Amino acid sequence: MPLKLPKLFLYLLGSILILNLFQANFTELIYDEAYYWHYAKNLAWGYFDHPSMVALMIKIGGFLFEGELGVRFVSCLFSVGTFVLLWLAIDNTEKKKYVPHFFVLVFSMTLLNAYGFFTLPDTPLLFFTALFLLIYKRFIRTPTLVLAIFLGIIMAALMYSKYHAVLVIFFVLLSNLKLVSDKYAWIAVITALLCYTPHFVWLYEHDFISIKYHLFERPNAPYDFNKYTLGFLVNLVAIFGLTFPFMYYALIKSRSKDLFTKALLYLTYGVLIFFFISSFNRRVQTQWIIVVSIPMAILVYSYLLEHASVRKWLFRLGLINIAIILFLRIGLIYEPLFPVYYETHGNKAWMKEIQSKAGTNPVVFENSYRNAPMYAFYTGETSYSLNNINYRQNQYSIDNSEEAVQHKKVLYVSKYLNKKEFTFPKASGSIYYAHFIDDFESFRKLRCIVEDEKFKLDDQTHTVKVFNPYATNIPLEKLQFAIAYLNESKQFEELVPIQLDTDRKKLMYLSSNDTTLFTFRLRKPIKTVSPKYFKIVISENGLRYGLNSETIKLD
Template identity: 25%
Template sequence: MDRRALAKLLGIAALAAVARAAMVAGLELYSDEAYYWLWSRRLAPGYFDHPPMVAWLAALGTSFSGGEGWLRLPFVVCGGLAVLFAGLCAGELSRDPRAPIWGALLAAAAPLLSLTGALCLPDAPAEAAYAAAAWLLARARGKGWLWAGLAVGLALLAKYTAALLAPALLLLVLWDPALRRELRAPWPWLAGALAVALFLPTLRWDAERGFASIAFQLHHGFGSGTSLRRVGEYVAGQLLGAGPVTLALGLAVLVRARSSAEKRVAAATLLPFAVTTWSALRGPVEANWPSLAYPALCAAAAAGLCRLAEPLARRLLALSLALGLVLVVAFGKEERRPALIAGTAAAERFHGWRAFAREARAAAGAACAEAGCDPSDPFVFASSYQLASELAYYGGWRRFGFTAERPSQLDVWGDRPRPGEPFLVVGDGEVPPAFRPRVRAEGEGPTHRFLAPWPGAVRSGSVTGFARYLGLR
């Protein structure tokens, strides 16, 4: 690729990053973002829900300055890199000079990539690293395998789903004669060793905890209780998340892969889709699960567009760009001034947390006066890890115990009040039913309720003080 074409790719990636940053500018952190930020307060090789990359990047973003925009900046950069690598990967799948530009444009316009490439989530670094891995695997020869191994290792540090590259490569050995010839040299094996070495500290961290993190993700990914509606939502999520043109053309190109590069990208892309589709037939699946393969899918779709007649190819490309632009603008407009989504969970995620934390601190002042705790630094048992995370970010509280719902990183940390120390329970109503059977305490005070408005609705909260912590039951 010449410098002019590379400059165009960099320009598209930069514009996509700026547009995505503008899309979420001014929005409060939604609960998962705050949760990952909370991780960054205690950097480690691993965490309960995901590998550590999201926490490392959150710590980097926080180090720049305060505010949600700075926290999200490293993730916006990762989103731009995913666009760049999609274009580079397209250049490996087609000799047509239009392919790299079209691949980058499709990745820039993919609605789900626009969203995940703007928020403090594991998806942005996973998509960037996995896209780099797909591109480098497509062109890996000799020492070039080491760069592919580095990308795979970084992908593993971002999201466990990247481990699907291992069975993908095993299947590829049977499918790709060129790969079998490469395996006679040491470089692919050294690349694999490099990827494992990068991931080994995280694997060791999880092993020391009984592989709780990997077990949680396997249970989460291969649960039960699916329905026709949920399967339909998953399919609709893929059509909308990648874009109908990208999804249809990309899959069509990859399932008919012929060249070694096509086969390598196909193996890395199709397996995540196959696994998540199988999972969707068993239990609930979130639309973003296969999104780390979206950039490579965009690259394949660009190669497919290059095989079509020029007028049709440009119309389909324009359709994809228009759809992506409309959805980005609509998302930014609706989240700032909810109308169609007013009062829904889609609006609730990004609104009202600052007000909730302010009201919670005010109620905590009254509860602490009764229980005898310090309202500026109380020990808190929250009803959910999401609530605890928002209170940590917007309320400034730092000490949290386990929550009443599913296990989380708070359980891994295992923080507890000191014996005899007063503490607070914060929730959305009464003291959570799951709390009392687990904690022994004395001096339960009255529950102080409050309301925190957000556009289109009101979030309720409650604070209850306890005078003495006596231990766990």
């Protein structure tokens, strides 16, 4: 049965789609989009930071269009699709009288607007959350086998979009615990797990590196009320702009009339409370709470249909929001109109400037999973991010990018170089330096595995397994080992070089695809008074020490 949407709805929806396609085509990529474009060069069931949906979207768009539009095309479709799903989820027959109010409401939401053309994991998360809620609404009315399977596929799509999707599924389930004894609900769960199995397998094959990073490895600064909790409260305002007082007023006034409304309320309050509690431990990024825009759009629009004063003020303030957003969107393309430097400005020209020196030689960016893919996107040349102890692991740590620069003449680009053949100032004000390396060689995939459970400074001897995953033996003379000490927030503090010992006499190299056993002692750091964690790290050929072990706690 075809969708019966009002003509005005279709006109406005079509206008937004055209606007977003235009914006997508003429706005330079932001860094995260370039990074996800790097994902899409090699489709997989998972990636270091996120599941695979964002890469699939870019891959599909790339078959249809080149450049920025190819990266963002599917996002533009998902955006208008989200608007349609939200509209269908609202039952009030009065809604056809207030089509403009609906579009002002959803289009005035700042991040919901931005994700109309940017390609980020939150874009499919928003779309599949809206689809999940719509199908769930029909499922609780009349559960069937077909709806159960479809619901399961959507839950899997949610999880392939972003790990935060688990909150969406959990809080909806929490709103209706009777689903635990519903056979169709179990069919949906089993379907979701079957569809998500390839990602589970990918995680297992990669030693659950994504989960470990997000839960245990990510550095975190000490608690700061202004940056963390107050920052979270500011984010609550930022996602709605000027309409925020009436958005939250409508939310507070909304009542649980049925299971669907109850699910919307549980999802909204659940996510907000979860991240409010999280704000006492870490900084909550604005996009982490963006998913509440979906249930709140349904709740608030339903509320304004029945309350003329709220409807009037939301419409007026929403129009002002939209005017500001459209002005800023023009500034994304035409830099002089934007009030501050933004990452869509100047990247293409900067990368071309670097290419003018590098020529066809690969470019190795030190500690920048942001610059490396941006360079590859805008120049078509080979690039790589060499990550060291001052940075973090990312997709370049686990994919095959390193192979493309091995034993090549490369232009090495970094903020921190003693040898400076070239200087590359960025529009942001940062200054990068560069020099050529005639025969580049790195071994960032060497892994140091420590199985002991308790560690103290200058304690007994410990054993470390050094695994060489490379196809060639690695001479030990090319390697230096050290202990990297970290503070209680898992931030790097100090390096202490160490000598690894082995029972094998005259050991000259690490054997290919083999593990070598060494012993070591934890030498006391010189500057750091009381380190809380450490890593065993390796420097090859004089490069800065890498990220070669997990973060290990000190007693």
